[in-house]
Amino acid sequence: MTTIVWFRQDLRLADNPALAFAAARGPVLPLYVLDDATPPPQWRMGGASRWWLRHSLAALRDSLGGLAILRGDPRDLVVDLARRSGATSVVWNRCYEPSAIARDSAIKASLRETGVEARSFNASLLNEPWEITTQGGGPYKVFTPYWRACLARPVAPPAPAPEFRVDLSGVSGLALDDLALTPNKPDWAAGWDRLWTPGEAGARARLADFLDAGLAGYGDLRDRCDLPHVSRLSPHLHFGEVSPRQVWASARMAAAQTPALRRDADKFLSEIGWREFSHHLLFHFPTLPDRNWKAAFDAFEWRDSVADPRAWRKGMTGYPFVDAGMRELWRTGTMHNRVRMIAASFLVKHLRVDWRAGEAWFWDTLLDADLANNAAGWQWVAGSGADASPFFRIFNPVTQGRKFDPQGAYVRRWCPELARLPDEFIHAPFEAPAGVLAQAGVRLGETYPRPIVDHALARAAALDGYAAVKAASV
DNA sequence: TGAAATGTTGGGGCG
DNA sequence: ACGCCCCAACATTTC
Numbered sequence: 108m109t110t111i112v113w114f115r116q117d118l119r120l121a122d123n124p125a126l127a128f129a130a131a132r133g134p135v136l137p138l139y140v141l142d143d144a145t146p147p148p149q150w151r152m153g154g155a156s157r158w159w160l161r162h163s164l165a166a167l168r169d170s171l172g173g174l175a176i177l178r179g180d181p182r183d184l185v186v187d188l189a190r191r192s193g194a195t196s197v198v199w200n201r202c203y204e205p206s207a208i209a210r211d212s213a214i215k216a217s218l219r220e221t222g223v224e225a226r227s228f229n230a231s232l233l234n235e236p237w238e239i240t241t242q243g244g245g246p247y248k249v250f251t252p253y254w255r256a257c258l259a260r261p262v263a264p265p266a267p268a269p270e271f272r273v274d275l276s277g278v279s280g281l282a283l284d285d286l287a288l289t290p291n292k293p294d295w296a297a298g299w300d301r302l303w304t305p306g307e308a309g310a311r312a313r314l315a316d317f318l319d320a321g322l323a324g325y326g327d328l329r330d331r332c333d334l335p336h337v338s339r340l341s342p343h344l345h346f347g348e349v350s351p352r353q354v355w356a357s358a359r360m361a362a363a364q365t366p367a368l369r370r371d372a373d374k375f376l377s378e379i380g381w382r383e384f385s386h387h388l389l390f391h392f393p394t395l396p397d398r399n400w401k402a403a404f405d406a407f408e409w410r411d412s413v414a415d416p417r418a419w420r421k422g423m424t425g426y427p428f429v430d431a432g433m434r435e436l437w438r439t440g441t442m443h444n445r446v447r448m449i450a451a452s453f454l455v456k457h458l459r460v461d462w463r464a465g466e467a468w469f470w471d472t473l474l475d476a477d478l479a480n481n482a483a484g485w486q487w488v489a490g491s492g493a494d495a496s497p498f499f500r501i502f503n504p505v506t507q508g509r510k511f512d513p514q515g516a517y518v519r520r521w522c523p524e525l526a527r528l529p530d531e532f533i534h535a536p537f538e539a540p541a542g543v544l545a546q547a548g549v550r551l552g553e554t555y556p557r558p559i560v561d562h563a564l565a566r567a568a569a570l571d572g573y574a575a576v577k578a579a580s581v
Numbered sequence: 582t583g584a585a586a587t588g589t590t591g592g593g594g595c596g
Numbered sequence: 597a598c599g600c601c602c603c604a605a606c607a608t609t610t611c
Binding site: 330444445448487496497499500501502503506507563566 | 582583584585
């Protein structure tokens with residue numbers, strides 16, 4: 108009567124429909140498979156994600172009281188484990204990457220062929236991507252009507268963690284460390300365990316802390332990267348340590364208790380909406396991570412530079428706001444949402460580098476790397492996506508910095524070599540008089556780079572390049 | 582979930 | 597008193 112619960116991006120006990128289903132039936136055999144066989148090479152789990160996974164699996168194993176860990180192709184391993192363990196049923200919660208959908212339906216078919224029950228559930232989204240349709244029955248391509256349609260539907264209340272008994276008898280798996288998920292030389296993740304607490308308990312604490320301390324003023328202050336008014340829940344959500352239903356219920360409850368929070372809570376939940384929308388788009392347009400959603404962008408002539416993307420990745424573009432963001436990413440595995448837009452826009456528009464190069468870097472370095480969100484976000488910035496930012500909306504990194512980091516605290520934190528510049532020049536050291544630079548100990552071109560491109564020239568060149576897209580779209 | 586260029590308006594200095 | 601210019605402050609348009 109044992110049921111295998113195959114954990115994937117649902118690393119939690121509470122509000123976990125597959126686990127609840129199995130627990131109600133009898134003994135549970137919890138399984139995780141590190142699967143590098145299914146995704147196409149460019150979308151194998153990135154380095155930062157693997158670090159997170161290592162710690163989240165440890166937390167899951169400990170709270171379950173045991174976890175079978177395997178590595179390889181689940182097409183073989185899951186069916187094989189069902190046979191060897193004598194499990195009568197395999198259950199899981201759905202993933203929505205195109206390759207995962209293909210994998211899971213193949214596994215479901217072969218399990219049923221061998222007489223093993225297979226069932227899947229929704230644990231990761233408020234609505235299945237195919238449930239929300241326009242009047243015409245097709246997918247939504249614009250966020251606002253999509254989210255309005257979602258808001259008209261009820262959200263199921265989250266379920267508590269079930270009682271269950273783990274049965275791992277006769278199963279030999281790997282130790283967590285056999286998966287080699289964490290870096291050693293160099294250990295670019297040093298200190299991350301002080302910044303993050305992967306796992307269900309950490310996710311719950313993060314959510315509670317955000318609702319308590321960050322939600323008030325969220326609508327106005329979430330763009331301020333020098334202030335702690337973002338939730339930092341994205342990696343927890345990606346790995347399913349907390350469910351969107353739980354987030355929904357908690358935020359709504361906070362707003363119910365404190366009516367003044369209503370607008371902030373709605374704004375926050377609409378960010379959950381963008382996550383849903385991205386998954387909706389990926390499901391209906393599976394080439395989203397790899398191809399321009401608007402085909403006219405195929406006509407854009409991206410620059411073929413090696414040095415410029417490298418400077419961008421290292422946070423050495425000479426624009427402090429961009430550089431601070433890129434360094435925050437490398438040092439902590441995350442980047443404030445506002446800065447992501449500026450830094451991404453800079454790569455695509457100022458440097459005219461193909462958005463897919465930025466997407467690949469974020470995929471490897473972000474702890475919250477998520478195929479749907481990452482692809483939709485980059486296409487939004489590039490202007491090639493559904494409901495995207497128009498291409499000619501080109502962020503001025505200096506103006507944006509002054510607006511969303513007015514005292515330069517964010518830049519000073521991540522670009523300490525600029526810390527002694529006065530506020531007036533912290534976002535544009537290249538505008539500072541020689542005396543001011545000397546006073547602050549900044550030597551442009553030595554201690555901090557000069558801008559790798561001139562803003563006004565780069566802007567003009569980007570708009571020039573966009574002409575080809577316009578020509579192709581008629 | 583822009584920015585820059587261009588257009589309009591109105592107050593104040595000035596001849 | 598009046599027209600003229602300047603220019604800040606907004607508004608509109610364009611990319």
